[in-house]
Amino acid sequence: RVCPVRGAAATRGRARPDMDLFGDLRRMNKRQLYYQVLNFAMIVSSALMIWKGLIVITGSESPIVVVLSGSMEPAFHRGDLLFLTNFHDDPIRAGEIVVFKVEGRDIPIVHRVIKVHEKGNGNIKFLTKGDNNEVDDRGLYKEGQNWLEKKDVVGRARGFLPYVGMVTIIMNDYPKFKYALLAVMGAYVLLKRES
């Protein structure tokens, strides 16, 4: 006996609007679930590709960074977003805003270059300082380290957007918010139906 379930479902009208969600869940079969998951995977892959593309175009391992401290106020505040480039042939010059990592530490720092000493062979050593700090960054460098070199640079700040990076900071400080956001996104993607 074949029960034409599909046909019956198509002709049955939408009974009650608030029961729709559960009705959808029951009617969704495996094929539709796989389709939704693939759709989601495609969106994630595209986003990753765009990010990798930016890394290639800008030459920086982290082309977009969020400002974490107030050491560059009033120019940049915590939560601002910075866009970086790191072209190999770009020289490091006094006054530039660079994002660098101290050896052994993960957190990038955004400060301004205040001293540059470059040798004839292209070897550069430089010193940085936050606009809002009284002293230069030697206290932040590694023990015994007095200068930064090109290899410590993540990129040069070329453009910026205020406030936008706050989302990342909130997600870091309140992991529950991050999980809630992911749960909502996951639910939306899996339950969304293309009519």
Place this chain on the structure above:
Amino acid sequence: RKNVEDFTGPRERSDLGFVTFDITADILNGKNSIFDWNVKQLFLYLSAEYSTKNNALNQVVLWDKIMLRGDNPRLSLKDMKSKYFFFDDGNGLKGNRNITLTLSWNVVPNAGILPLVTGSGHVSVPFPDTYETTKSY
């Protein structure tokens, strides 16, 4: 100019320079002002650029100032001493005839590109051939 142990970092004897300067600047107001609706502040800085035996290119920021939109756009600073210690990486200031002082500024927008502009005027300053021993700064 003196030759002292660089107490700001590397413990080697390096040349320490003392520079006094005047700055007059007039940031245009009105239609062609650099302070348009998208400019939050200007970060001005005076840098000294020179060559030494040790290093082909040296740049040291001597003084800086943050000028917010709405601040007095006229700068008339006289007899200023450098805000930061002018230490060379080595002994390249003694007898150096060509230290170029330039005023530059970083335009910080409300949102957008961060340009770095160098002023077109610049001043060349020579350092004497001997060290100062007694001068009080």
